[in-house]
Amino acid sequence: MLAMPPDDSSERRFVERLQQHDERAFNELVEAYSPRVYRLVARMLGRRADAEDMAQEVFVQIFKSIGQFRGDAKLGTWIYRVAINLCKNRSKYLSRRQDDKQDALDAIVDHQPLHQAKGVTSGQVSRPDQMVEGMQIEAIMRRCIAELDADFREALILRDVESLSYEEIVEITGVAEGTVKSRIHRARALLKQRVSEALGESLP
Amino acid sequence: MTDSQNPNRERNSSPDSEIDAAEAARLRKLLLGALDPTEEQAPDVLRGVQRKLRERSGGKFYADGWTTTRFAPISTYLVTSLMMLTFMAFIYFVLHPLSGAPTTVRNVPVPVHVVVPRK
Numbered sequence: 001m002l003a004m005p006p007d008d009s010s011e012r013r014f015v016e017r018l019q020q021h022d023e024r025a026f027n028e029l030v031e032a033y034s035p036r037v038y039r040l041v042a043r044m045l046g047r048r049a050d051a052e053d054m055a056q057e058v059f060v061q062i063f064k065s066i067g068q069f070r071g072d073a074k075l076g077t078w079i080y081r082v083a084i085n086l087c088k089n090r091s092k093y094l095s096r097r098q099d100d101k102q103d104a105l106d107a108i109v110d111h112q113p114l115h116q117a118k119g120v121t122s123g124q125v126s127r128p129d130q131m132v133e134g135m136q137i138e139a140i141m142r143r144c145i146a147e148l149d150a151d152f153r154e155a156l157i158l159r160d161v162e163s164l165s166y167e168e169i170v171e172i173t174g175v176a177e178g179t180v181k182s183r184i185h186r187a188r189a190l191l192k193q194r195v196s197e198a199l200g201e202s203l204p
Numbered sequence: 205m206t207d208s209q210n211p212n213r214e215r216n217s218s219p220d221s222e223i224d225a226a227e228a229a230r231l232r233k234l235l236l237g238a239l240d241p242t243e244e245q246a247p248d249v250l251r252g253v254q255r256k257l258r259e260r261s262g263g264k265f266y267a268d269g270w271t272t273t274r275f276a277p278i279s280t281y282l283v284t285s286l287m288m289l290t291f292m293a294f295i296y297f298v299l300h301p302l303s304g305a306p307t308t309v310r311n312v313p314v315p316v317h318v319v320v321p322r323k
Contacts, residue, residue: 023266027250034249043239056252063257063265141238160232161239192231 011075018066030059033076037083043157044087046146054090058083073171080172084158088150137199144194152187159184 017025037058042051061082069078145153151173158169159180169180258266 021265027254030250030253035246038246038249052247052249052252055247055249056256059249059253060256060260063253137234138238141234145235145238156235157239160235188228188231191235192227195231195234 012071015066015069015071015075019069021063021066026059026063029062033079034059037079040080040083040157040162041087043161044084044153045090046142050090054087055083058086061086077168077171080158081174084154084172088154091150140195140198141191144191144198147194148187148190152183152190155180155183156187156191160188 014025014029018029034055038051038055041054041058042048045051045054058079062079065082069075073081145156148156154173155169158164158172159166164172166177166180170177173180175183254266261267
């Protein structure tokens, strides 16, 4: 799943260094995993302003609890699990404080049917009107994803954005494969419904 | 009954086959477009992590003031060394002319008077 360390024995030695709180080993860990952890938490939280702080918290938590890592899963999977759990806790905290409003892009939206969207995103178009349209759709998507239940959002992001296998998602989330599949299915259906509603297209 | 209303179908087969394939592909494309921050560089997380660990451990970890940098600060060492050498050279060349030529010291033997103690 993740690029380093390359094999089991080197990973074991690396983990031993981490468990001895070897600062150089920990620096290597942060360097290797921070880009992916940052992207994951940014997607999970939907708030890039919080993502950097959250990514730091993930590694602080890893430093504190690396002694509990028994090697049952791969180190990368375990890091993902820590990141996902912290993100879920943060999301709950933010929703309790009703502080989960999204960025300014999701303000005014021209209603457009989903079937006309054709996967248009701001990175794939060149004309200004298409770019605005793409940005609006992206904003709607982000808002709808943020409104999903944390378990559904987690499953959807791990599968459809991070492209992880079901086995990896099972290891990360700690739930049965059937539940994972069910959550992915429900998340897709809910997302489709909400995006369609936001774009002004009635459901079939 | 729609797919989402049929839990048995959801649990027994892959969700990839549940939603219409074209619809799922379109949804995934939109998802990637909305959530893929490829245009954004991941920030430097390491410094913040080290700072937090130093603060929260009361200085037990990352406390020496040098490991907060990713690499050894070679340039800092070099600049400091060069500045010290320059300063020492400056002091030498300023103070050396002020010191003048060395004075010759003559060691003339002085007669010794032996004082005999009185009885």
